[in-house]
Structure formats: C-alpha cells, structure tokens
Amino acid sequence: MPAKPSYLGLLNAIAVAETAAGVALGEWAEMTTDKRLAKTLRMVAMREAEHGLAFAKRVMELGFEVREPEHDPGASLSKVVHSNRSDVSKLRALSFHKGPGGTDVFDSMFMDKTIDPVTGGLLGRYIAEERDTGWKLKAEYDRLHARDQAKKQRAAAKAASGS
C-alpha cells in the first residue's frame, strides 16, 4: 500500500459528505413546489453528487478505499430537508441566507503544503463550486423571502382596510 497522504481523511470526508448532500438536495428538489428553487437544487445536487464521485475516485487513485463513517454524514441536512418547514425556513436553517462571506470551512484546506497537484486542482474546483453554490442558494433565499414579505404586507394592508 502506498504511503498514506496526510490529506486522505479530508478527501474521504468530502467524498461521503458530498454524496449524502447530493441525495438530500435532490429529494428537496422533488419536494418543493417552487420551480425556480427546484431547478437550482437539481443543479446543486448534481454538483454535490459529482464531488462525491470525484473525491471517491481520487481516494482510489491514491491507492485507498473510501471508508463509510459510523454516523450518517447527511443526517442533519436530511432532517431539515424532510421537516415541514417552508423552503425559506429550510434555507435559513442551513445558513444559506448568509452567503459565503467571511471565513468558511474551506479556508484551511490548502494549509497542508503536501497536497499533490491533481488533488489540488480537484480541491480548488470543489471549493469554488461550493462557494458559488452558497451564492446561488442565497439568491434563492432572498427571492423567496422577499416574496413572503410582500405577501405578508398585502395581507396586513387588506386587514387594515377592513376588506
């Protein structure tokens, strides 16, 4: 067996988490009645699933096997997706109302100076896509939140006019 890269655990964690996220987000796309959100979720789910496969492939190319964790890495995401919350509430619960500003979990991934170029290329694309996903889901949150607020204002105005 080849020498174990220091970043193998990171690759494994990404492979299993992205695979699980791909499934959960695909299910959300099927559940929502908002066509625009469904389209965004399908694209994001496809990205997640592809990241899962690409990182699993990289683990294997390095000479190892993907290890499944003891706990389901998608459990908390799946719980929110399958809750009876509204889409806006789900996006907020998953912190997609914030957008990828400030520091994030990806900032430290390149601290390891031994990452090989092929893995580095994959990791760079992954990070950029995850952040782009964050912006796309924030845009969905903003759109749906604004729609809800406008609906509330119309209802309040109607109540105030006594009709």
Ligand SMILES: [Fe+2]
């Ligand atoms: Fe992801």
